[in-house]
Amino acid sequence: MSRPSGELKFVSAKRRVREDRRFVAGRGRYVADIALDNMLHVAVVPSRYPAARIVSIDASAALAMPGVAYVLTGDRLANAVDPLLNGLDTPNVKRYPLAVGQARYVGEWVAAVVADTRALAEDACEKVVVEYEPLPFVIDTEQALDPSSPPVHPEHGSNVLLDKTFVWGEVERDFAESPRQLTFRVVWGRSSTVPIETFGVAAKWDPWGEILDVWASIQMPKYPDQIARALRIPANSVRVHHDVDVGGSYGVKRGIKQTVLTAHLARTLDRPVRLIEDRLDNMRAGDAHGPERIFDVEVAFNDEGIVRSVKMRALDNVGAYAGRSPFQLGKPIGAIVGPYQIKSVQYRAQAVTSNKAAQEAVRGFGQAPTNYAIETAIDKVARAVGLDRIEVRRRNFIRKEQFPYLIPSGTQYDSGDYHTVLAKVLAHADYDGLKREQAELRARGLLAGIGIAACLEPSGGNSSFEPLLNEKNTTTTWMDSCRIHVDALGFVTVTIHTTSSGQGHETLAATVVGEVLEVDPDHIRVVRPDSLASLPSNSPVGSRMAIMLGGACFHAAHKLKDKLVRIGAKQLGRPENEVAYARGAVTAGGATLSWTDLITIAHRNFHLLPEGMEPGLETMHVEQVPTGSKLPENGRVQMYPCHSFEFHLILIAVDPLTGKPEIPRYVIGHDCGTVINPHIVRGMTLGGIAHGIGAALLEEFVYDGEGQMLTQSFMDYLLPSAHEVPKVEIVHHCTPSPFTVLGQKGSGESGYLGSPAAISGAINDAVAPLGISFSKLPIRIAEISDAIAGAAVSRAEEQR
Amino acid sequence: MKVALNINGETRTADLEPRKTLLDALREDFGLVGTRAGCEHGVCGACSVLIDGAPARACLLFAVQADGYVITTIEGVAPAPGELNVVQDAFCETHGLQCGYCTPGMILTAHALLARNPHPTRHDIVQAISGNLCRCTGYGQIVEAIERAAERLRVVNAQEAAGHANEEERG
Ligand code: FES
Ligand code: FES
Numbered sequence: 001m002s003r004p005s006g007e008l009k010f011v012s013a014k015r016r017v018r019e020d021r022r023f024v025a026g027r028g029r030y031v032a033d034i035a036l037d038n039m040l041h042v043a044v045v046p047s048r049y050p051a052a053r054i055v056s057i058d059a060s061a062a063l064a065m066p067g068v069a070y071v072l073t074g075d076r077l078a079n080a081v082d083p084l085l086n087g088l089d090t091p092n093v094k095r096y097p098l099a100v101g102q103a104r105y106v107g108e109w110v111a112a113v114v115a116d117t118r119a120l121a122e123d124a125c126e127k128v129v130v131e132y133e134p135l136p137f138v139i140d141t142e143q144a145l146d147p148s149s150p151p152v153h154p155e156h157g158s159n160v161l162l163d164k165t166f167v168w169g170e171v172e173r174d175f176a177e178s179p180r181q182l183t184f185r186v187v188w189g190r191s192s193t194v195p196i197e198t199f200g201v202a203a204k205w206d207p208w209g210e211i212l213d214v215w216a217s218i219q220m221p222k223y224p225d226q227i228a229r230a231l232r233i234p235a236n237s238v239r240v241h242h243d244v245d246v247g248g249s250y251g252v253k254r255g256i257k258q259t260v261l262t263a264h265l266a267r268t269l270d271r272p273v274r275l276i277e278d279r280l281d282n283m284r285a286g287d288a289h290g291p292e293r294i295f296d297v298e299v300a301f302n303d304e305g306i307v308r309s310v311k312m313r314a315l316d317n318v319g320a321y322a323g324r325s326p327f328q329l330g331k332p333i334g335a336i337v338g339p340y341q342i343k344s345v346q347y348r349a350q351a352v353t354s355n356k357a358a359q360e361a362v363r364g365f366g367q368a369p370t371n372y373a374i375e376t377a378i379d380k381v382a383r384a385v386g387l388d389r390i391e392v393r394r395r396n397f398i399r400k401e402q403f404p405y406l407i408p409s410g411t412q413y414d415s416g417d418y419h420t421v422l423a424k425v426l427a428h429a430d431y432d433g434l435k436r437e438q439a440e441l442r443a444r445g446l447l448a449g450i451g452i453a454a455c456l457e458p459s460g461g462n463s464s465f466e467p468l469l470n471e472k473n474t475t476t477t478w479m480d481s482c483r484i485h486v487d488a489l490g491f492v493t494v495t496i497h498t499t500s501s502g503q504g505h506e507t508l509a510a511t512v513v514g515e516v517l518e519v520d521p522d523h524i525r526v527v528r529p530d531s532l533a534s535l536p537s538n539s540p541v542g543s544r545m546a547i548m549l550g551g552a553c554f555h556a557a558h559k560l561k562d563k564l565v566r567i568g569a570k571q572l573g574r575p576e577n578e579v580a581y582a583r584g585a586v587t588a589g590g591a592t593l594s595w596t597d598l599i600t601i602a603h604r605n606f607h608l609l610p611e612g613m614e615p616g617l618e619t620m621h622v623e624q625v626p627t628g629s630k631l632p633e634n635g636r637v638q639m640y641p642c643h644s645f646e647f648h649l650i651l652i653a654v655d656p657l658t659g660k661p662e663i664p665r666y667v668i669g670h671d672c673g674t675v676i677n678p679h680i681v682r683g684m685t686l687g688g689i690a691h692g693i694g695a696a697l698l699e700e701f702v703y704d705g706e707g708q709m710l711t712q713s714f715m716d717y718l719l720p721s722a723h724e725v726p727k728v729e730i731v732h733h734c735t736p737s738p739f740t741v742l743g744q745k746g747s748g749e750s751g752y753l754g755s756p757a758a759i760s761g762a763i764n765d766a767v768a769p770l771g772i773s774f775s776k777l778p779i780r781i782a783e784i785s786d787a788i789a790g791a792a793v794s795r796a797e798e799q800r
Numbered sequence: 801m802k803v804a805l806n807i808n809g810e811t812r813t814a815d816l817e818p819r820k821t822l823l824d825a826l827r828e829d830f831g832l833v834g835t836r837a838g839c840e841h842g843v844c845g846a847c848s849v850l851i852d853g854a855p856a857r858a859c860l861l862f863a864v865q866a867d868g869y870v871i872t873t874i875e876g877v878a879p880a881p882g883e884l885n886v887v888q889d890a891f892c893e894t895h896g897l898q899c900g901y902c903t904p905g906m907i908l909t910a911h912a913l914l915a916r917n918p919h920p921t922r923h924d925i926v927q928a929i930s931g932n933l934c935r936c937t938g939y940g941q942i943v944e945a946i947e948r949a950a951e952r953l954r955v956v957n958a959q960e961a962a963g964h965a966n967e968e969e970r971g
Contacts, residue, residue, distance in 0.1 A: 016892055023900025024888040024907060026834020026874030033833040119819075196838040196846050196935050197901045247836070247901030248935050279839045502898030502936050679895035683937050687898065690938030714843035714933070722926045722939040751938075 010515045011742055014678050017504045018522075028245040031200040031217045036272035039202070040069055042262060043121035045111040045128045046285060047103035050355035050707025051137035051150065054101060054130060057111055062124040067116040070269055071128060072261075074098035074110065081230045081264055084256050087324040088162060089470050092155040093353070095321040097261035102135070104152050104320035105355050106707050107284030109257075114265055114273060137355040139703050141294055141317040144352040152320055152353040161318065162326045162351040162469060166333070166635045168408035169344025174309035178300035182384055186376050187776040188369035188756075190292035190317070191699035193362050193691065194719060195501070197247020199255040199286055200276035205267040212263055214240045219249040219501050220256065221463075221478070221538040224531045230260040231267070242528035246501035250691065251361040251541065252288040253501065254323070283712040289701050290362035291328050292317040295373040305385045305392040307340060312373060313348040318359045325359035326351035328366030330465030331542075334411040334639020335367065335456040338374040339418050340396040345408050349469070355707050363691065364457070364749040365542065368756055371455040372777065375757035379452070379764070389452050389761070390431070394422060397454070404738070410636025411458075412627065413643045414737045414745070416671065418454065421647050421733045425669035428731045429649050434665060438651060441664075447654040447770070447788070451762025453754035454647045457672070458640035459746020460739075461542015462628035468637050476629055479622050480544070481535030482552035484513060484560050486617040488603040490595055492517065493525045494556075496549060497534035503748060504680045505545055509553050511676055512742070516557035518583040536622055543746030544625075546676055547642055547737075552623035554741040559619035567601050568593050570610045626739040642737045642745035644672035646685075648758035654766050659785025661697060661763060663726040670750055671733040674743035681747045682730060688751025690725045695752075696759035698724070700778050767791075803867050807832065808876030816863050823847045825863035826873060834874035834904045838933070845932030848905035849873050855909045855931075874904035877911070886956065887911055887949045896945035898936035905932050910946045918957070920950055 022028055059071035074096060083094040094100075099110045111128050115121035136150035143149050144159040151159055175181065201216040214227065218240070228235040246253055258275055266273040277286050298311040314332075318325045329349035336345050362368075382392040397418040398405050405413045434450060441448035462478040483495040494509045506526040514521030538544070561581055568586030569576040571593055579588040584595035601608045602617040609615065627641040647669040654661045668685065675681045698718040702710040711717040736743025756777055763784070764773050770791040774783070804813045807830060814829040823840070826832040826849070838846030840859045847858040850872035879885055884892065887910050897903045906929060913920055913928040920928070925946045926939075934942060 017895050019900070020892040020895060020897060021884070023897055023903045024884060024891045025878055026904040028900040028903075030833075030836070030901065032827075032837065035828075119817075194935065195899070195901070196844055196933060197836070197899070198838075246899060248899040250935070276837075279841065502900065504898070679941070683895055683898055683941055686938035686940040687936045688938070691935070713841055714839045715841070719844075719933050719935065721933060722930045722943070725939050727922075728938070728940060 008515060010511050010521050012675050012678065015511070017507045017677065017679055018510065019504055019506055029243065030197060030245050030247050031202060031215050032276050034202045034215045034244070036202060036204055039272040039274055040114045040116065040269060041118040041121050042265065042273060042275040043113050043118060043125050044109040044281060045113065045125045045130065047099060047106060047108040047110050049103060049132055049134050050106050050139065051135040052103050052132035053135060054099060054103060054110060055133050056131045058129040059111065061127040062113055065124050065127065067120040068113065068124045070114040070265065072098065072112045072265060074100040077264060081260055082232060084230055084260065084323070085226050086322055087327055087466065087470065088322055089472050090156060090161055090322060093153045093161065093322050095323065097257040105357050106709055107357060108320065109285055112261055112265065114269065118276065137707050139354055139356060139707050141292065141315060141352060141354065144317060144354040145315065145350065152355060159352040159354065160350065161322055161353060162329065162349060164469065165346065165348040166409065167346045168636065171309050171311065171344045171346045174344045175300040178308050179302050180384065181298060181300050182380055183298045184376065184380060185775060186295050186373055188291060188293040188372060189700040189777050190289050191695045191701065191778065192288055192290040193250035193252045194717070195248030195250065195253065198277035198279060198282035199253055199258055199288070201255060201259045201262045202272065202274040203263040203266040204272040205270065207270060210237055212238050212267070214238065214259060214263065215244050216240065216255060216259055217244065217246045217253055218255060218499055219246060219253040219539050219541065221541055226256050227259055227263060231263055236532060238531065240531040242497065242499050242530060242534065244499055246499050249501035250363040251365065254360050257287060279714065280712055283717060284709055285357055287358035288360045289319060289357050290359060291366055291369050293369045297373055297377055299377045299381060301381050303385055305381055305387045305395055307342050307381060307396055309344045310342055310377065311346040313350070315350045315352065317354050317356065318351050319354060319356040321358040323358060324361060327465050327469060328361065330469045331365040331639065332367050332370035333409045333465065333468065334458045335643065336370070336409050337407050338371065339398060339416070339454050339456055339645060341398050343408065356703055361541065363688070363752050367458065367749065368692065368695070368753050371453070371753050372757040372760060375453045375455065375761065379761050390422070393452065393454050394419065411639045414641060414739050415735045416643060416645050417733065417735045418645055421645055421669040421671050424731050424733060425647050425649050425667055428729065429665065429667040434651055441653045445656070447656055447766040449652050449762040449764065449766030451650045451652060451758040451765065452648065453758035453761065455754040455757065457543055457644040457646065457746060457749050457753050459543035459644055460547035460625055460641040461544035462625040462640060464628060464632065464637045464639050468632045474631060476631060478538045478625050478628065480537050480548035480552050481620065481622045482509065482549065482556040483535060483620040484556045484618065486560070486599060488599065490599040491525070492519060492523070493527060494553065495527055495529055497529065497537035498539045500540060503540050503545060504677060505540065505549060507677055507680065508545060508549060512550050512553040513557045516554055517561060535620060540748070542640065543748040546744045546746055547740050548623050548625065550676060550744055551741050552621045555621035555623060556619045559621060560617065563613065563617065563619065564598050566610045566613065567598055571601070571608065641739045642673065644745040644747060644750060646670050646750055646754050648754045650758050650762050652759065652762035652766055654763065654784060656788050659781045659788060661784065666726045666728045667731065668728060668751065669731040669733060671735050672747040672750065673734060673737045673740070673745035675734070676742070676744055684747045685730060685751040686728055688749060689728055689755045690720050692752045692755025693724060693759065694720045695777060696756040697778050697780065801864055803864055805863070805866055805871060806869065807871045808873060818862065818864055820863050821859055822861040822863045822866050823858035826858060832873045832875050836901055836904060845905045845909065846902050848908050848932060850908050850912055853912060853915060855912045872908065874908060877907065886952045887914065890945040890949035890952065894941045894945040894948060896937065896942040902932055902934040906934065906942055910949065913946070914950055914953055918950065918954055920946070
């Protein structure tokens with residue numbers, strides 16, 4: 001089952017994305033559109049304190065309101081369900097859908113009110129009287145690390161969830177032998193993906209059939225299993241409907257607490273129940289914030305700007321509960337040296353709890369913050385040795401002929417050609433011209449800077465970081481599947497086994513199956529069975545579906561093709577290797593059997609089938625992650641199989657009076673191997689850059705000293721609008737991956753993984769003449785203008 | 801409170817709580833779920849509908865306030881079931897969407913723009929959609945879709961005008 005050798009017909013062609021038709025007609029089917037008969041609605045009572053013992057909850061006034069069905073408290077819920085899945089081995093950090101005994105952040109759900117309408121449920125929430133006894137709390141990351149800080153989970157003993165140091169290679173020796181060293185700190189502020197659709201879930205329990213039906217806006221690996229465990233029911237009693245469109249996720253739609261809560265209510269009340277977060281619920285307590293990370297970095301290099309070794313400490317404030325979020329410190333280990341030939345690395349990963357909302361997976365699973373730290377290091381090295389920042393990158397890049405390239409932490413990079421991508425971008429952007437433009441902007445009195453970022457997108461997500469950070473975990477597969485069915489009239493139906501949130505998986509599946517079978521993808525139907533009728537999937541996380549679903553579709557289609565060839569060989573009386581397949585027909589020795597002939601035999605003529613072949617025409621394939629077969633050894637592991645490359649080159653102009661940055665030029669070179677659908681990849685990259693602009697300049701979940709959250713609406717947590725996102729020029733390059741069926745790599749996180757680093761670099765370049773710099777994201781307009789004003793004041797003072 | 805609303809060319813009646821937003825009424829009482837809730841505080845534009853042809857936020861209006869206006873939702877845009885209009889088709893052509901959640905609002909906003917400005921510049925388009933947040937696309941392919949739709953509409957309108965003139969001559 002080798003790669004198609006001839007011209008690709010459908011793969012890489014600019015074909016329409018089939019999903020788009022239903023969306024432009026307003027016919028997407030999102031969870032809020034699922035209205036079940038006799039359905040009840042949930043609203044939640046939020047904690048007012050960052051930490052407080054829940055002394056009592058009096059729901060009598062709420063329950064007395066007409067239309068109110070039920071009020072659930074954490075204590076009652078904790079008797080009926082098990083704690084939610086905890087990724088790390090920290091059994092005393094228990095997490096339930098509602099606060100149990102103690103509230104641990106402002107907004108945490110303390111009670112749930114169920115009523116005939118959401119509006120009534122909200123009204124009734126106001127009538128629930130909660131008596132609290134405030135407790136000491138901790139908000140700041142470094143304070144949380146301090147052993148004297150109040151522990152968020154007293155039973156756990158401290159706020160430290162994870163503190164693991166890895167040493168890969170001869171770090172101390174490399175440092176001792178390097179003539180130059182520098183150290184710095186950068187901080188990645190707490191932001192997230194914030195989809196326009198909040199999280200929502202509807203659940204229905206059938207006590208006679210003993211089955212729980214779930215419709216959710218979900219992007220979560222092993223979701224049905226997690227629901228079943230928490231509810232203490234058999235996994236085959238949970239039926240998740242995958243034909244729900246998810247209104248954006250980019251990682252965070254993991255609503256397990258919402259689901260367990262809603263499912264428990266449906267079971268208790270014997271009525272369908274729906275919970276749709278409003279924006280406030282979502283921002284404050286949807287448990288969907290992203291990494292909040294301090295990096296302390298030491299770099300060892302020489303006068304030529306060659307970086308030999310790095311020591312990185314990453315300290316992450318995960319908020320009040322763990323979930324999978326600490327693993328976001330683990331995944332970047334698979335690309336910890338970026339695209340550079342760095343010989344050795346020391347990496348200390350620390351995760352602490354605090355009295356903030358819990359974190360969830362965010363696009364790149366920790367890679368974008370890490371890339372920001374690595375790229376800041378390279379910029380600083382360039383400045384230290386007085387070389388152009390691009391030249392330093394060029395000198396340190398892994399060379400094309402070195403692939404597959406083993407990095408110190410145990411991952412082999414599959415392929416790449418970083419020097420060519422860089423050269424193409426410089427040529428496209430006219431680097432010298434860009435510098436002239438910068439000089440002109442400066443001459444006009446603006447601050448102008450050039451930003452550069454080179455980084456990798458590890459893709460094809462397996463879950464190797466789990467066993468790496470938690471020895472009790474022995475996961476070595478993260479499979480995905482495809483089934484192909486050809487009906488008796490010869491029409492092809494392909495199944496995929498997860499929900500999608502805008503990634504175009506139906507298009508992906510149809511394109512790959514169509515390519516292999518040489519059938520027009522537009523004639524292929526793609527369906528999503530519910531979870532009980534599904535093959536294994538791990539959902540579209542980790543930039544994996546082009547590789548994993550693409551791989552599964554490719555192999556399933558080849559199995560189907562092989563069946564047809566065998567049927568043909570038998571009819572034509574020829575050995576299989578003499579039978580050629582083309583466009584659905586098989587030919588041997590001048591005789592041909594058409595698609596219809598073959599289908600008829602498979603579906604009706606058992607007597608003509610090769611011995612041992614089952615009737616009908618159906619194949620399936622469960623795809624193992626390429627390269628992902630081993631457990632970690634000595635702190636080293638093969639993380640993701642494929643590594644896409646991106647190179648950002650941008651020009652930023654800052655108005656010195658207002659501090660407002662504009663991006664007159666944004667060029668990105670992008671290499672994700674073989675592209676399956678160019679429209680989809682382009683959209684991912686453009687969307688990722690926009691998201692990165694948000695993380696770099698606008699977005700942050702800010703808490704004040706009292707633990708209250710200040711940015712909980714779209715008025716103060718600012719998403720980039722069309723005004724803030726510039727026109728982006730994409731320069732393509734294709735270095736196929738040797739590890740995947742079509743040479744494809746992932747692109748679901750592209751753009752986002754490098755744009756914050758590039759923007760930070762550009763702003764720092766712009767303000768460098770003033771002697772100021774920024775080392776924390778987001779770099780907001782007010783901070784820029786304050787720093788510029790401050791620099792002017794100190795200059796004036798110097799002159800006096 | 802009884803209302804009779806003109807939605808997509810039909811008169812639709814319902815008995816609504818006065819506090820009910822137009823967004824909730826469209827979705828819950830009239831079954832028009834193509835209008836989406838994103839923030840419910842007037843920022844994201846996911847709930848955009850056209851009121852007398854101009855984009856408006858259905859989350860900021862009470863349904864009872866919409867009485868007497870001509871309301872268009874995404875369901876009122878396609879010329880026939882299964883058939884896309886020019887703007888919808890252009891969004892499909894450039895892939896001006898991903899998850900589709902912001903898309904109805906974007907398409908209605910684009911309609912309103914193109915109805916009043918057949919020659920929009922890139923700046924006009926950015927300005928028009930700047931009140932509609934899209935988290936998926938970074939807007940690039942949306943702007944292209946609207947540019948393409950504008951081109952097409954100009955061609956279609958020119959043809960129609962020519963056809964019209966011919967008919968008049970013959971008549
Ligand atoms: S839902 Fe109306 S503007 Fe966001
Ligand atoms: S397409 Fe997903 S928010 Fe715009």
